[in-house]
Amino acid sequence: MGRVNSDGPLAGIRAVVFDAVGTVIFADPPIHMAYHRVGRKFGSRIAPEDCGRRFREAFSRASAGRGDGDSLATTEDAEREFWRTLVDEVLPDLADPDACFDALFQHFAEPAAWGVYADVEDTLAELRRRGLKLGIASNFDRRLHPVLDGRPELRGLELRLISSEVGWKKPAAPFFEAVVAACGVRPEEILFIGDDPVNDVQAARAAGMRALLIARGGTPAADTLTSLEDVLENS
Ligand SMILES: [Mg+2]
Numbered sequence: 001m002g003r004v005n006s007d008g009p010l011a012g013i014r015a016v017v018f019d020a021v022g023t024v025i026f027a028d029p030p031i032h033m034a035y036h037r038v039g040r041k042f043g044s045r046i047a048p049e050d051c052g053r054r055f056r057e058a059f060s061r062a063s064a065g066r067g068d069g070d071s072l073a074t075t076e077d078a079e080r081e082f083w084r085t086l087v088d089e090v091l092p093d094l095a096d097p098d099a100c101f102d103a104l105f106q107h108f109a110e111p112a113a114w115g116v117y118a119d120v121e122d123t124l125a126e127l128r129r130r131g132l133k134l135g136i137a138s139n140f141d142r143r144l145h146p147v148l149d150g151r152p153e154l155r156g157l158e159l160r161l162i163s164s165e166v167g168w169k170k171p172a173a174p175f176f177e178a179v180v181a182a183c184g185v186r187p188e189e190i191l192f193i194g195d196d197p198v199n200d201v202q203a204a205r206a207a208g209m210r211a212l213l214i215a216r217g218g219t220p221a222a223d224t225l226t227s228l229e230d231v232l233e234n235s
Pocket of ligand 1: 019020021022023194
């Protein structure tokens with residue numbers, strides 16, 4: 001195993017688990033541009049900025065009511081249906097809604113549709129060099145596999161916990177139980193890093209893990225990383 005850590009974020013940690021979108025990857029082009037470009041091919045005349053506004057509104061509507069209890073149970077079909085509703089609401093003026101949905105759904109399964117944050121590759125390499133297990137734990141669906149497979153920067157993320165495969169979405173407790181089981185260490189030996197204060201940080205702590213928020217460009221604060229590289233400090 002790697003070196004003994006002192007008093008930094010990695011003290012006593014044997015596995016580091018990352019959220020995906022907003023933590024290690026980001027949509028590139030941005031989501032509203034992808035909707036606009038694909039939508040236009042299928043006859044939509046909705047402008048890019050309107051796609052953005054409509055997406056944000058539809059996403060909060062669709063996410064409401066998924067926030068507690070059994071509504072956090074999920075399947076591959078449920079995830080696809082979630083996105084189908086979203087596409088229908090963002091792009092209501094399509095000539096062929098089925099074909100447009102298929103094209104957009106496939107777009108986000110392509111590695112080229114995503115960027116990897118600049119602080120990810122070297123941080124993962126160093127964490128791996130120190131002997132830590134690394135994983136990703138995401139509310140994505142199985143499209144995350146081809147995305148990860150297609151990005152060499154992310155090859156260090158050996159464990160993959162994806163909500164549609166686990167059967168539960170973050171912040172549901174069973175999702176985090178699956179994370180612990182996959183890591184094969186005690187919960188307090190896992191550091192969870194994500195950009196969502198509730199789904200990632202609060203929920204991982206409730207499961208007994210340590211957790212840090214990643215807020216690139218944000219104000220440095222306790223329990224908040226402004227770069228993933230900060231996790232290597234004092235360790
Ligand atoms: Mg995220």
